[in-house]
Amino acid sequence: METNQYLDVFIDESKDNLQVVNDKLLELEKEPTNISLVEEIFRAAHTLKGMSATMGYEDLADLTHKMENVLDAIRHEQVNVSTSLLDVLLQSLEYLEEMIMDIADGGEGKKDVSKVVTQLQAIEAGEQPISEVESNAATLAESPVDHQMKVDQFEETVIHQATSDGQQVHYIKVTLSEDCMLKVARVYMVFEVLEQNGEVIKSVPSVSELEDENFDQSFEVILVTGISEEELEAKIMKVSEVSEVKIEDFNKLMVDQPTVEQKAIKETEIQEEEAEINQNSKTSEDGTKKKSAGNKTIRVNIDRLDVLMNLFEELVIDRGRLEQISQELDHNDLKGTVERMSxxxxDLQNIILTMRMxxxxxxxxxxxxxxRQLTRELGKDINLQIEGAETELDRTVIDEIGDPLVHLIRNGIDHGIEMPEERKAAGKPETGQLLLKAYHSxxxxxxxxxxxxxxxxxxKVIKKALENGVITSEQVGNLTDRQVNELILASGFSTADEISDISGRGVGLDVVKNTIESLGGxxxxxxxxxxxTTFSIQLPLTLSIISVMLxxxxxxxxxVPLSSIIETAVIKDTDIMKAHNKRVIDFRGSIVPLVDxxxxxxxxxxGKEQDEFxxxxxxxxxxxxxxLIVDSFIGQQEIVLKGLGNYLTDIFAISGATILGDGEVALIVDSNALIK
Amino acid sequence: MTEENVMNEKVIVFKLQDEEYGVPVSYVGSIERMQEITRVPKAPTFVRGVINLRGIVTPIIDLRERFELELTDYTDSTRMIIVSIEDKDVGMIVDGANDVLDIPVEAIEPPPEVVGSVDVDYIRGVAKIDKRLLILLNLDKVLSKEEVSKLETVESS
Structure with a gap:
C-alpha cells in the first residue's frame, strides 16, 4: 500500500480529532443541551471515520461509524444526553485511542469492540428504532445534491434558539451579474460580509461547492443576525458584481413547518434532563469558550526538530571553540566576526528553543x-479545575512529566479527597476540589x-516511616513539618492502609520524585x-542548553549551572570558621557551610599546595x-546538556555532562544534591 | 534471540591478559582507539569515566578491572569496544581487538564448572576453534548493575 507516507499524518490528525471528541464530550456532560457541541463531536468523528476508511482500518472506521450514528441521533434529538450514554461514548473513545496507539506502534489497529458496539447499537435502536433510517435520511438532506432550502432538525434548533434570543433569521438569495469573472472571489466577499454581521447557518449550494464554482449565478443562505434586512442588503450590494439581493424573514417562510411544536416539547424534556444531570455532576460552569485560533501553522515532524536541535548543539560546541581560539589569537577582525556569530x-538558539515549546x-x-472515571469508580465527588493549560514547556519535559502528574493526581483522588459522607461529617462541601495549575516564573x-x-x-507518616526504616527514632525530633511531609516521597513508603487499584501499585511517590529530579526539577x-495538600513541582523551561560556570x-x-549560583567569591583561609566541626563562612551576614x-x-x-586564598x-x-570550594574559575559559558547515558544513572551530585570546545567531556555539578 | 536459529555466530575477538574473548558482532557498534576519558566521581570502580564519542557522551568500563585482573598501562594496541545492549551504550577497554570469527554453534560449550572455582555468571560459554579457546561473554552480566547498586547503597548510608 502506498499509504505509508500518510501514516504519520493520519495518526497525528486522528489523535487531534480524538482529543476534540474527548474535550467536547466532557463539555457536553456539563451542558447536555448544547447541540453545537454534538455538532463538533460529530464533525471530528466523521473526519476520523473518513480517514480511517481511506487508510484501510476497517475496525476503526466501523466503530467510529457506530459512534457517529449515536451522535447523529443525539443531534436530531432522538436520544437524550445522559451520563450512562456518555459512559458508553467515552468507552468507545478509549477503544478508538487504543486502536490508534496500536497503529502508531505498527499494529493493524484491530480490536474486539463488539461489546461497546452492542451498547452503541442498543442506544441507537433502543431509544429510537428507526434512527438508522432517519440518520440516513438526514445525511441525504445534508448532501449537496439537494438544492432546496430545507433545514434539518439541528439547523432548526439553532434558528429557533436565535429567534427566541431576539436575533433575526434571514433568508438571502444573492445573484451575481452575468459577466462576473471571479465568481468564487465574489462569493467569498459576500460570505465575509455575512459572517461579519451574523452567522451563516446554511447555504445552498454548500460552501465547498461554492468554492469550486459549482453553481450558476445565484446562491441562497440562511443567516442569523442582529441587523435589519435593509442594512444587510446595502452591505451585500457593496460587493461589486452582485446584481441582486433578495432578503426575506426566514421564519415567515417556515411558518407552516410542522415540527416546531414537537420540538418545543422535546426541548422542555431536555431541559428537565439537563437540570437533573447538573444536579448529579455539580460541575462548575465554565463560561469561557476557547476558540481555536486560526494561526498559520505547519506540522513538522518532531524528529526533524530533534535533528535541528542536535545540529545546533554541535554548532554551540564549535562556537565555544571559536570563542576560545579568537581569545587566544587576539585578532580584532576575527574577534568581531566571532562576536557577531555568537x-x-x-538568537537562533532562542528561536529553536521556542519552536520546541x-x-x-x-x-x-x-x-x-x-x-471523571476515577471519581465514578471510587464513588467520590470531585471537581477538577485546570488553570494555565497554555503554559509552554520544552517538549522533552512535556514527554516526561505526564506520568508523574498522573501519579500525583491519582494519589490526590485516592488518598487525598475523602468520600462525600466523610467530607460532610468534617463540615466540608461534599464536592472535593482538585486544582491543576501551571504557570511561568x-x-x-x-x-x-x-x-x-x-x-x-x-x-501516621512518622509511624510508617519508622516501621519501614525510612528514618530512625532519633531523627524524628529534628524533622520540620515540611520534612515530615516529604517523607512520603521517600522510597519504600506508602500510607494507604490498603493497596488499591488507583494508586499504590507498589510504586511509590519516590518514582515521581526521581523523575522530576532527573528533569532538573x-x-x-x-x-x-x-x-x-498541595504538591508543587518546579521544572526548568528547557533541558537542552543551559548557562554554566566552568x-x-x-x-x-x-x-555549575548558573541558575543555582548566587555569586562567586575569593576568600582568605582566615575567614573560614568552624562550627560543629564543619567549615563555614560568614557570607553577607549568614552562615554558609563550605563543601570541598x-x-x-x-x-x-x-600535588599543588592550597594557598591562603x-x-x-x-x-x-x-x-x-x-x-563550593574549587581551585579556579574559567568563566561563564553556554553549554549543551547531555546525559551520562542510560548506563550511568544516579551518580551522586552529577546531573549530566557536556562537551567543551576542545572536545573533552565536563561533568555538570548538581548542587542541589550537595545541600542537605 | 536470532543467534540460536543460525548455525554460525559471528563474534569480535578481543584480548585480555593472555586470553581471548568474544562478543557477538550484533552488539558491537564500533571499535575505538584510546582517547581522553573524563573521570566520573563515585561511579563503580570499573567505570573509568566518560568519553565524547562523536558528540555522544559514552561511559567506558575497564574490563581488566571488571574481571579483577591485574591492571596494566594502556598501550598502542589498547582499544575501546563500544557495545550497545538494550538502550545502553558502553565502551569496554580491552588489550586489543583484531579478529572477527564465525563460531559454529555446536562448538560452544557451557562454562566449565570446577569445584572450588568462583562462579562467574558473565561467562556464557567457551568455544574451541582449532587450538584457540574463546571465552564468550554474557554482556548483560558484564555490565551488571549489581555492583553499581551495591555502590549506591554505600553512598547513601
Whole structure:
C-alpha cells in the first residue's frame, strides 16, 4: 500500500480529532443541551471515520461509524444526553485511542469492540428504532445534491434558539451579474460580509461547492443576525458584481413547518434532563469558550526538530571553540566576526528553543476524563479545575512529566479527597476540589496539584516511616513539618492502609520524585491536616542548553549551572570558621557551610599546595546556601546538556555532562544534591 | 534471540591478559582507539569515566578491572569496544581487538564448572576453534548493575 507516507499524518490528525471528541464530550456532560457541541463531536468523528476508511482500518472506521450514528441521533434529538450514554461514548473513545496507539506502534489497529458496539447499537435502536433510517435520511438532506432550502432538525434548533434570543433569521438569495469573472472571489466577499454581521447557518449550494464554482449565478443562505434586512442588503450590494439581493424573514417562510411544536416539547424534556444531570455532576460552569485560533501553522515532524536541535548543539560546541581560539589569537577582525556569530547563534538558539515549546495542555487534556472515571469508580465527588493549560514547556519535559502528574493526581483522588459522607461529617462541601495549575516564573515553570482533602497525617507518616526504616527514632525530633511531609516521597513508603487499584501499585511517590529530579526539577509538599495538600513541582523551561560556570578542581573541569549560583567569591583561609566541626563562612551576614568539591568528588590531587586564598562558588537550593570550594574559575559559558547515558544513572551530585570546545567531556555539578 | 536459529555466530575477538574473548558482532557498534576519558566521581570502580564519542557522551568500563585482573598501562594496541545492549551504550577497554570469527554453534560449550572455582555468571560459554579457546561473554552480566547498586547503597548510608 502506498499509504505509508500518510501514516504519520493520519495518526497525528486522528489523535487531534480524538482529543476534540474527548474535550467536547466532557463539555457536553456539563451542558447536555448544547447541540453545537454534538455538532463538533460529530464533525471530528466523521473526519476520523473518513480517514480511517481511506487508510484501510476497517475496525476503526466501523466503530467510529457506530459512534457517529449515536451522535447523529443525539443531534436530531432522538436520544437524550445522559451520563450512562456518555459512559458508553467515552468507552468507545478509549477503544478508538487504543486502536490508534496500536497503529502508531505498527499494529493493524484491530480490536474486539463488539461489546461497546452492542451498547452503541442498543442506544441507537433502543431509544429510537428507526434512527438508522432517519440518520440516513438526514445525511441525504445534508448532501449537496439537494438544492432546496430545507433545514434539518439541528439547523432548526439553532434558528429557533436565535429567534427566541431576539436575533433575526434571514433568508438571502444573492445573484451575481452575468459577466462576473471571479465568481468564487465574489462569493467569498459576500460570505465575509455575512459572517461579519451574523452567522451563516446554511447555504445552498454548500460552501465547498461554492468554492469550486459549482453553481450558476445565484446562491441562497440562511443567516442569523442582529441587523435589519435593509442594512444587510446595502452591505451585500457593496460587493461589486452582485446584481441582486433578495432578503426575506426566514421564519415567515417556515411558518407552516410542522415540527416546531414537537420540538418545543422535546426541548422542555431536555431541559428537565439537563437540570437533573447538573444536579448529579455539580460541575462548575465554565463560561469561557476557547476558540481555536486560526494561526498559520505547519506540522513538522518532531524528529526533524530533534535533528535541528542536535545540529545546533554541535554548532554551540564549535562556537565555544571559536570563542576560545579568537581569545587566544587576539585578532580584532576575527574577534568581531566571532562576536557577531555568537550573537546570531544566540538568537537562533532562542528561536529553536521556542519552536520546541509545547503547551502543557497536551499533558493536562487527558486528565478530565481520567478524573471523571476515577471519581465514578471510587464513588467520590470531585471537581477538577485546570488553570494555565497554555503554559509552554520544552517538549522533552512535556514527554516526561505526564506520568508523574498522573501519579500525583491519582494519589490526590485516592488518598487525598475523602468520600462525600466523610467530607460532610468534617463540615466540608461534599464536592472535593482538585486544582491543576501551571504557570511561568523566571526560568522555571511551576505545576501545582492542590486538593482540599484530608491532608497528610503527620503522625501516621512518622509511624510508617519508622516501621519501614525510612528514618530512625532519633531523627524524628529534628524533622520540620515540611520534612515530615516529604517523607512520603521517600522510597519504600506508602500510607494507604490498603493497596488499591488507583494508586499504590507498589510504586511509590519516590518514582515521581526521581523523575522530576532527573528533569532538573524539584517537588515540594505543603499540607495542612484536614484541610488539604498541595504538591508543587518546579521544572526548568528547557533541558537542552543551559548557562554554566566552568570551574577547575585540581586537573578536572566541572560545570555549575548558573541558575543555582548566587555569586562567586575569593576568600582568605582566615575567614573560614568552624562550627560543629564543619567549615563555614560568614557570607553577607549568614552562615554558609563550605563543601570541598575535591573531597566530595574524590578528585586525584595534582600535588599543588592550597594557598591562603580559596575560590568559592556560592550556590543555593531554596533558602539554603552552600559554598563550593574549587581551585579556579574559567568563566561563564553556554553549554549543551547531555546525559551520562542510560548506563550511568544516579551518580551522586552529577546531573549530566557536556562537551567543551576542545572536545573533552565536563561533568555538570548538581548542587542541589550537595545541600542537605 | 536470532543467534540460536543460525548455525554460525559471528563474534569480535578481543584480548585480555593472555586470553581471548568474544562478543557477538550484533552488539558491537564500533571499535575505538584510546582517547581522553573524563573521570566520573563515585561511579563503580570499573567505570573509568566518560568519553565524547562523536558528540555522544559514552561511559567506558575497564574490563581488566571488571574481571579483577591485574591492571596494566594502556598501550598502542589498547582499544575501546563500544557495545550497545538494550538502550545502553558502553565502551569496554580491552588489550586489543583484531579478529572477527564465525563460531559454529555446536562448538560452544557451557562454562566449565570446577569445584572450588568462583562462579562467574558473565561467562556464557567457551568455544574451541582449532587450538584457540574463546571465552564468550554474557554482556548483560558484564555490565551488571549489581555492583553499581551495591555502590549506591554505600553512598547513601
Amino acid at each position: 550573537r546570531i547563534s544566540g 509545547v503547551a502543557i495542555d497536551q499533558v493536562f487534556n487527558r486528565f478530565p476524563r481520567m478524573v 523566571g526560568n522555571h515553570v511551576f505545576v501545582e496539584i492542590k486538593d482540599d482533602g484530608q491532608g497528610i497525617n503527620q503522625e 524539584s517537588i515540594e509538599i505543603d499540607s495542612v491536616y484536614g484541610k488539604g 570551574v577547575i578542581v585540581q586537573d578536572e573541569t566541572y560545570a 568539591l575535591k573531597e566530595v568528588f574524590e578528585v586525584p590531587s595534582n 580559596y575560590s568559592i562558588v556560592i550556590v543555593r537550593k531554596g533558602d539554603q546556601m552552600a559554598g
